Amino acid sequence: MCNKCNTSTLTRRKFIQTTTLAGAGLMVANSSNAAAADKKPQNIKTRGYAATDESGVLSPWEFERRPVGDDDVLINITFASICHSDIHQMKGHWGPQQYPQVPGHEIVGVVAAVGKNVSKFKVGDRAGVGCMVDTCLECEHCQGQGEQYCPETTFTYGYPEKTSPSGISQGGYSTNIVVRDHFAVHIPDHISDQEAAPLLCAGVTTYSPIMRADFKPGDKVGVAGIGGLGHMAIKLAVSKGAEVYAFTTSPDKVNDIIAFGAKEAIVVDDLSKLAPYNGTLDYMIATLPVHYNVAAYAATVKPYGFYTQVGMPERFELTMNAIGLSFSRANFNASLIGDMQETQDVVNYCAEHNVLPQIEVIKAEDVNKAWQNVVEKKARYRYVIDASTI
Numbered sequence: 001m002c003n004k005c006n007t008s009t010l011t012r013r014k015f016i017q018t019t020t021l022a023g024a025g026l027m028v029a030n031s032s033n034a035a036a037a038d039k040k041p042q043n044i045k046t047r048g049y050a051a052t053d054e055s056g057v058l059s060p061w062e063f064e065r066r067p068v069g070d071d072d073v074l075i076n077i078t079f080a081s082i083c084h085s086d087i088h089q090m091k092g093h094w095g096p097q098q099y100p101q102v103p104g105h106e107i108v109g110v111v112a113a114v115g116k117n118v119s120k121f122k123v124g125d126r127a128g129v130g131c132m133v134d135t136c137l138e139c140e141h142c143q144g145q146g147e148q149y150c151p152e153t154t155f156t157y158g159y160p161e162k163t164s165p166s167g168i169s170q171g172g173y174s175t176n177i178v179v180r181d182h183f184a185v186h187i188p189d190h191i192s193d194q195e196a197a198p199l200l201c202a203g204v205t206t207y208s209p210i211m212r213a214d215f216k217p218g219d220k221v222g223v224a225g226i227g228g229l230g231h232m233a234i235k236l237a238v239s240k241g242a243e244v245y246a247f248t249t250s251p252d253k254v255n256d257i258i259a260f261g262a263k264e265a266i267v268v269d270d271l272s273k274l275a276p277y278n279g280t281l282d283y284m285i286a287t288l289p290v291h292y293n294v295a296a297y298a299a300t301v302k303p304y305g306f307y308t309q310v311g312m313p314e315r316f317e318l319t320m321n322a323i324g325l326s327f328s329r330a331n332f333n334a335s336l337i338g339d340m341q342e343t344q345d346v347v348n349y350c351a352e353h354n355v356l357p358q359i360e361v362i363k364a365e366d367v368n369k370a371w372q373n374v375v376e377k378k379a380r381y382r383y384v385i386d387a388s389t390i
Contacts, residue, residue, distance in 0.1 A: 041067030043165055044074065045230035045241050047390050048099060048174030049367055051090040058090075058367050061100050062388075063170065065178045066163040073181050075127050077109040081197040081359070081384040083228060084289045084310060089158055092340040097158055104172030105131045105156040108193040108202040109387070111184075111311050118181045126187035128347060130280075131156055131337045133169055146339040147183075155288045157176040166199035173367065175390050181192035181225040191351035198228065198357040198382040199347050201337065206233040208338030209308040210240065214281050217241025222277070222284035223262075224297050225311055228357075229287035231381040234260040235355045237285075242257040245277065247297070250377055256358070271296045279303065279328070287311045294332075295324025303329040310335050357382050363389040 006052065010239035043064035043382055068074045082123045086096055086103035107129040111121045121127060133152035135142050142150050153354075154161055157171030164170065170231035187196045206229050215221060221242040230246070237244050246262040248254070248267065257265035269294060277300040284301050286294075289311040290314040297309045307330045325332065338346070350356060358381045362370055 003077060013378075030083045030383050041164050043067060044176065044178060046174050046176045048102040048170065049390065050102045050170075050173075051097075051362055052099045054090075054092040056091040056096070056371070058103075058371075060364075061102065063099050063102070064165045065170070065176065066111045066165065068115055068178055069118045069163070069180075070137070071182075072178050073111050073118060073121050073127065074113040074176060074178050075107070075109040075129065076112045076176050077107055077172055077174060077196045077387040079108050079194045079361070079384050079387060080174075081106040081194075081200075081202075081228075081382050082140055082367070082370055082374060082379075084374055085201070086171075086173075087374060088289070088312065088314065094312075094316060097312065098168050100166070101158050101168065102170040102173050102384075103157050104174070105129070105146065106197045106202070107177060108171035108187055108200070108239075109176070109195045110301075112176070114181070115345050121184065121186075121340055127184040128196055128200050128343075129156065129172065129179050129184050130204060130343050132340070133177075133183050134161070137182060146336075148336050148339060173364070173390070175387055183340060185340070185347055188348060188351040191283070191347070191356070193354045194359060194384045194386075197361065197384050198232070198274050198349075199350055200343065202228045202232050202357065202382060203236075203340035203346045203350060205229055205310050205335070206287070206345045207236055207254065207349070208342045209285055209310060209335040209353045211342070211345075213306060213308070215240070215242055215283050218243060219282040220245060220280060222247060222281045222297075222300055224286040225288035226250070226257055226282060226337060226381075227287065227289075227377065227379065228382045229310060231252060231256070231260055233285050233287060234262050236350075238262070243353060245281065245300075247274070247300075249276055250266045256380070258267045264329045274300055281305060284308070284330075285310060289313055291318065293321070294318055295328065296319040298325055298332060299328040301328060301330040304334065308332045308333055308335050311356075314383050361386055365389065 029093040051060040111125045134154040161169045221237045224247045226248040244262040254265040283300045
């Protein structure tokens with residue numbers, strides 16, 4: 001990213017923080033008058049880009065969010081990035097949806113207000129929101145196994161939410177968001193808002209299984225599918241000392257893949273291209289968001305090695321060849337994003353080790369074209385929406 005862009009971003013961030021603090025001061029100064037005039041908390045107006053049907057075409061939409069509760073933070077969004085999951089859900093690939101619906105679960109901005117019980121954030125802090133906005137916070141999952149596995153998890157968009165004026169959670173392709181403080185993370189000073197945004201999903205979704213794989217420096221790690229998630233998987237695995245083998249169906253990504261630090265880039269224009277790697281990898285992470293031959297890829301893993309699926313195709317379904325998997329004897333598993341501690345950890349880790357996504361900042365009006373590019377595998381590698389253009 002150019003110095004001019006960085007300077008512009010820093011200037012805009014400073015302006016937002018300053019005006020947010022000033023606004024908070026006015027709110028405090030006028031609180032007694034406001035309370036006397038109207039004791040009922042007011043919904044918060046916002047603007048966003050929403051899908052209105054399964055065409056998935058996004059258009060401007062004005063809507064309201066709930067008032068800031070005692071445990072909530074209000075975040076004025078600066079950047080929100082595009083995940084392939086946004087497209088799948090808006091188009092109904094994962095089941096019928098309620099519309100209008102605002103997608104987006106890679107969100108960064110500035111805290112504009114906090115509830116009376118909130119001590120984790122103060123007005124003016126930079127904060128990020130990922131794939132979850134609420135859980136029960138009491139069950140065994142929330143207490144240690146991962147909030148994302150809580151039966152009461154409310155994901156960031158499209159999930160029933162009683163406190164939402166629209167009846168469902170609404171995502172980050174918008175100008176602000178109200179979220180329970182537990183589900184926001186701090187953004188370190190030494191990473192830009194736009195580079196931090198993709199870490200809230202693409203980053204943690206690959207970071208969590210890679211860290212849990214606990215491979216040793218020099219181990220051979222495969223990455224299948226080199227898009228928004230896959231390119232982060234390469235960078236994270238390389239940063240941990242792995243020898244990375246990247247499998248892609250896009251020949252024009254080879255140079256990028258090598259630049260990300262991979263030892264080899266294998267173009268899988270035919271499944272026979274996998275055969276030379278059979279039984280050679282210690283670990284494989286598959287980010288492919290489409291139906292594919294799982295057993296053929298799993299065969300590249302050594303017997304008793306591990307294979308993790310993180311890409312989510314249409315209908316969430318994958319077809320597996322039992323005899324193919326039995327011959328490879330890979331331990332197959334799947335991973336769902338990461339918990340809130342891992343989400344904070346990946347942002348901190350990437351900022352500290354300069355493991356940054358490759359991004360392209362776009363205006364909100366260009367979001368439908370960007371979605372088409374994602375589907376056609378033209379994204380390089382994460383589109384990030386400048387929320388000031390909404």
